Amino acid sequence: MLIALSLLTPLALVLALGLAGLLRPLTKFTIRRRLTLFAPLAVVPAVLLALLGNPGSATAALEVPWMLFGAHFAVDLYARPLLLIAALLYGAALLAISWIKLRDAERGSSALSAFLLLSFTGNIGTYLAADAASFYLGFALMSFSAAGLVIHYRTPAARRATRVYLVMSVLSETAILAALILVASGGGFLLTDAPAAAGTAHTGLIQGLLFFGFGVKAGTVPLHVWLPLAHPAAPPAASAVLSGAMVKAGLIGWLRFLPEGETAGAVLLTLALIGAFAAVLVGVVQHDPKVILAYSTISQMGFITALVAVGLLVPELRGATSAAAVIYAVHHGLAKGALFLGVPVVKHYARGRTGILVLLGMLGAGLAVAGAPLTSGAFGKYVSKEAVSGIEVLGVGLDQLLPLVATGSTLLLLRFAAVISSADRDPRRRADGELLSWLGVCAAGIVVPWVIGARWITDPVQDEGVAVPSWDPGTLWDATWPILLGIILAAMVWVAARRGLLPGRLTSQEAPVVQPGDLLLAEESLLRRVGSGGGAALDAAHGFTGSAAGRWSDRWSAAAQRGRRGVSWAEARLGGWESTGLVLVVLLTGVVLATMLLLGGNS
Secondary structure, eight states, rough: HHHHHHHHHHHHHHHHHHHHSSSSSHHHHHHHHHHHHGGGGGGGHHHHHHOOOOOSSGGEEETTTSTTEEEEEETTTHHHHHHHHHHHHHHHHHHHHHHHHHHHHHHTHHHHHHHHHHHHHHHHHHHHBBHHHHHHHHHHHHHHHHHHHHHHTOOOHHHHHHHHHHHHHHHHHHHHHHHHHHHHHOOOOTTHHHHHTTTTTHHHHHHHHHHHHHHHHHTTTTSTTTHHHHHHSHHOOOOOOOOIIHHHHHHHHHHHHHOOOOOHHHHHHHHHHHHHHHHHHTTTTOHHHHHHHHHHHHHHHHHHHHHHHHHHOOOOHHHHHHHHHHHHHHHHHHHHHHHHHHHHHHHHSSSGGGHHHHHHHHHHHHHHHHHHHTSSSHHHHHHHHTTTTTOOOTTHHHHHHHHHHHHHHHHHHHHHHHHHHTOOOOSSSSOOHHHHHHHHHHHHHHHHHHHIIIIIIEETTTEEEOOOOOOHHHHHHHHHHHHHHHHHHHHHHHHHHHHOOSOOOOOOSSSOOOOTHHHHHHHHHHHHHHHHHHHHHHHHHHHHHHHHHHHHHHHHHHHHHHHHHHHHHHHHHHHHGGGTTTHHHHHHHHHHHHHHHHHHHOO
């Protein structure tokens, strides 16, 4: 019952928002304002499902035989924590826009709420789906509904970001659909059978399709280019769910479907590490705070993807790495959601009596992302290090390499702090949904990851809970030194900039040395060249085929003319026998006899 309510409640609210458009203008406006105000309540069934739906219980499963090929939904070890995080983030996003839009009566508020509700339904549908068809339905609904979030402001930047996002989403959906058809044809219609079915036939093709399809959503390099464009274009509330919840759909897709394989794991690990560190180099030169946070998300998702890759490389570790990836995803979703929601909060409430509160909240979320001691980020990084212990990359232990991601996060967050502190302010006197939703996410980020990690998540292989850090001096130092290294590097760069030792383009405030989307510029240039070259090739092909067609046309015309003359000659000769048809009968009889003789001789 709770699963059905979780999926149907937001859809019912979207339907009501749509039907309100049939009413008179004043009535329509009033009803939509009220529905938008109560939209955050649509996530309540999902929150209750996550809290009460213990995996394996009667409330944690649902079958709908008449839907698709027989739809199955279930709450399992991975779905439960991600479901709760998605519900909290979407609820906060709906709350942030509902009160602000209600007060200001901005045009398009109901549309933004509707797209958030549709995206929420698809997002949790990917977590709850227990069969391939339902999973794809939820994933597609989430992907295409998110386009409404990106294009909301209708600016040129938003339109370009939406075009890029839609192109990447269509390619992603095509790859995923092809992979799921192959998996289902091998006996993996139910997700419990999917990894085994994917590993029996067409394994390499399925892995490649899943890498691409889910890699787009997870922001895996080089498929990440939509993220730095979509985040600054979308409203902050939408950015919070894009970064905090939607990108995790790529993670759950990999966990559900990817078959084991050493080659596949090595490729994915390479891409993950490139993304984790290269995103830092591009992000620290950006001037937009939301673009900086977008590159931070790409880096953090590289960290999570590395855990998934190790599970493919070493099947014995898959349970531990998958549990660590989910714990880290829970922490990252809330902490990054708080930072994105905090961008307008800093603008509106970072002065006066609320200034200290805003400072503490943003500082706490930033320290969690960096993995400072005693934070949820430190918990996630500790569990991850334990899961990959003993794995080496080019002779270096992965448990020694991954902490350097925290150094990159520190650099990005310091850059974010510098940019946002110098941004324009637009103070507001009264608290509204924007401030309250942000406070709620900050509070959840302190408590929820610890509860989920310590009580909900277990290693399905070892059938035991994950290790909670003891915070002895060694553990505290392991969580501290990457951050200190980041601070030292940032101080060195600052001193070099003050002394004019850096190139002017790196310190210029007019335009970043690397544009948001980085590789997209090269990809667009390549496509333009291919397009122009392809156009010339098509013109040449058209000229060749036109010439050939002209020659063939002349030949066929001559042949047809000769044929018509032959028919006219035959008609003239046979015209006298038309009344009896004797000649035709004789001819047909001869053909039949000859055929019978030939067949008889061959038998």
